[in-house]
Amino acid sequence: MSGLELRQVVKRFGATTVVEHLDLRIDEGEFVVLLGESGCGKSTTLRMIAGLESVTEGQIHIAGRDVTRVAPAKRDIAMVFQNYALYPHMDVAQNLSFALRLAGRSDSDIETLVNAAAKTLNIEKLLSRKPRELSGGQRQRVAIGRAIVREPEVFLFDEPLSNLDAKLRGHMRAELALLHERLGKTTVYVTHDQVEAMTLASRIVIFDKGRIQQIGTPAEVFSKPANLFVASFIGTPTMNLIPARVEVHDGALTLAGTGFQFHVPAARLQTALEAGRDITLGLRPQALQLTGGAHSLRLIVDVVEYLGTESVLVGRLATDPRVRLTVVAPGDCHALAHQTVGIGFDPQALHLFDTATTQRLGH
Incomplete structure (x- = not known):
């Protein structure tokens, strides 16, 4: 062998x-x-x-x-x-x-x-x-x-x-x-x-x-x-990491951070998520879109890197400027530095990590 x-x-x-x-x-x-x-x-x-x-x-x-x-x-x-x-x-x-x-x-x-x-x-x-x-x-x-x-x-x-x-x-x-x-x-x-x-x-x-x-x-x-x-x-640009906590609202599990609150995606309900647990949300820059919706955030744009077919927006979470975010958008998105824009994402694109152990949660 x-x-x-x-x-x-x-x-x-x-x-x-x-x-x-x-x-x-x-x-x-x-x-x-x-x-x-x-x-x-x-x-x-x-x-x-x-x-x-x-x-x-x-x-x-x-x-x-x-x-x-x-x-x-x-x-x-x-x-x-x-x-x-x-x-x-x-x-x-x-x-x-x-x-x-x-x-x-x-x-x-x-x-x-x-x-x-x-x-x-x-x-x-x-x-x-x-x-x-x-x-x-x-x-x-x-x-x-x-x-x-x-x-x-x-x-x-x-x-x-x-x-x-x-x-x-x-x-x-x-x-x-x-x-x-x-x-x-x-x-x-x-x-x-x-x-x-x-x-x-x-x-x-x-x-x-x-x-x-x-x-x-x-x-x-x-x-x-x-x-x-x-x-x-792994990944270019690197994954966005956002601090959050598991909370219960109206009997349902939610992922809550500074200025935002999302329902736990149905596919993740089998994951060991108990109320009060500190977690980190991961979102690839390519998974974010310049749009609103149920799962949305607000981004203060600091820099726009125009790369032809795409533009890379680098900025801060409007509700928590300590959190840096990167968005890969179409090249013709017309976003400008110092604007505040809405960004949305498919909840299935969320990655969940235990903040204390750093390990991935769920499959």
Whole structure:
């Protein structure tokens, strides 16, 4: 059986714990993205999988084999680094073949594997060039090609697109997705860029402070964030979070905040909502419309960001200016800064979180 498994993995640097009791199973052929802010433990986790960092506690298994104390070269993995790590004095063909020569592969095998990788990545015409003669995107292709020729069990990517400009990042994302589809290899990819995560991943593993906050498909982590951290991290613009309390009015449960009161949506009546409980309401900016209605709020507009097909309104809740709100509206909405506008939403779009525990309420 192929794939990758981390069992109760801990990493400490002195008295500082940077990865805490990490359990993660990645099936054969999955493309799993480790996503989080800088310093959350995702790159350290990748380096432990690669064997570049030792494991303080726990075990790492690749293809059913315990590799926790195995040297990096014997783990059957290939890693693509952020800075490409190409040998400047070697041409592209020599960079691609270097690991194969170290492994004692025959000249005919090396030629076949290098040519196949070059064809896959469309760099056949670059084989005689040195890294300094290549663009950033071409260097990244060579770095990926160097991993491909080794035919590893697992591919590891450490922020491979972060040095590229926005247009080239988008192009390379598409190429990586097609490459994974063709090769079908188990892939672990580290990034802080949620667009990369959402567009590439079979599943996303969201990290914060050395702990996994949620594991799920892109659709799951976006539509059903497990807690307030995930809710505020996933999505652009980020989710609006509004403090409220569960109250009873006329025998019915309501969600009440400063200057507003909503009935609990019928779909949420089975959720454990008792009167007096402090909760946080979550609303995606895309779920808000410039309209009134039974479920409506008033927004004092501070800034209007016109983006062509849409406008992003940033402002404050009129009844509680401490609460910041963002609305994604049509580009021709004609809203102006310093206006007060009504905004409405479908009650089914509400996300509910327990304020004390930060955990999601209901399904």
